[in-house]
Ligand code: C2E
Ligand code: CA
């Protein structure tokens with residue numbers, strides 16, 4: 001059961017349906033879905049607020065299920081994240097994102113790709129080597145790959161996360177903190193992590209034109225990021241007003257339906273042709 005919050009985001013309630021027949025059935029089909037290429041990556045552009053130019057795209061998984069149609073990630077990612085399948089799954093996503101990245105470079109549209117990484121991936125000491133192999137295999141330089149990590153993923157085992165993220169960063173991969181402001185992460189940890197940008201959670205961004213407190217949180221996060229030498233990106237930008245305020249608040253980048261929805265790779269290629277300077 002995915003309940004809609006007042007922001008229109010699906011809130012997953014694990015205690016209700018983690019073991020429901022449907023969830024278990026989906027889990028048993030995910031490996032096959034990877035092999036049969038029923039999974040597909042959509043991509044959502046991120047732009048620089050100052051000039052509107054594209055700075056990269058975020059890969060978002062979609063499952064074209066033969067019987068159920070399009071299944072959104074909120075309905076199967078939480079289960080995959082709790083299982084050992086998360087390792088092959090994440091590597092599948094990274095590999096497909098890099099293949100697409102390579103293709104855009106070959107078309108003269110070099111574009112950074114961001115991939116979402118789960119908490120459990122940050123307990124996997126092989127991750128840096130696995131990522132390196134995929135970069136070499138697909139001839140993509142590490143600075144074209146960004147990994148988005150939530151605060152809660154780091155909190156699970158900060159020491160191990162720091163070790164893994166440092167190895168990735170040392171190889172040139174960019175790290176960003178996703179959903180910033182929604183999880184507990186101490187500034188002491190944040191300062192130590194090799195993070196290049198913070199993503200302000202959509203829950204603060206989507207209401208900031210009406211809710212003064214949200215606007216204050218966004219402003220504070222922009223200042224915090226800049227004071228720590230990081231870039232900052234606002235997600236969930238759904239209208240022009242929000243975009244304009246973010247510019248005034250000196251936010252660096254933005255992402256959201258107002259700019260572009262997550263779209264299939266072929267459509268992104270077209271979008272990039274129009275937005276690459
Ligand atoms: P996320 O990483 O926070 O991704 C942003 C979500 O917000 C995406 O939902 C995106 O479609 C949606 N979104 C983007 N702009 C707007 C907007 O302006 N308004 C609104 N209301 N929504 C917007 P999506 O694609 O359903 O993904 C949901 C979550 O599933 C992601 O949240 C991420 O946590 C997870 N996810 C998606 N793909 C992957 C993946 O490949 N691996 C992992 N581990 N998690 C993934
Ligand atoms: Ca993300």
Ligand code: CA
Nearest residue numbers: 178179199235
């Ligand atoms: Ca997010």
Ligand code: CA
Nearest residue numbers: 150178179201
């Ligand atoms: Ca999220």
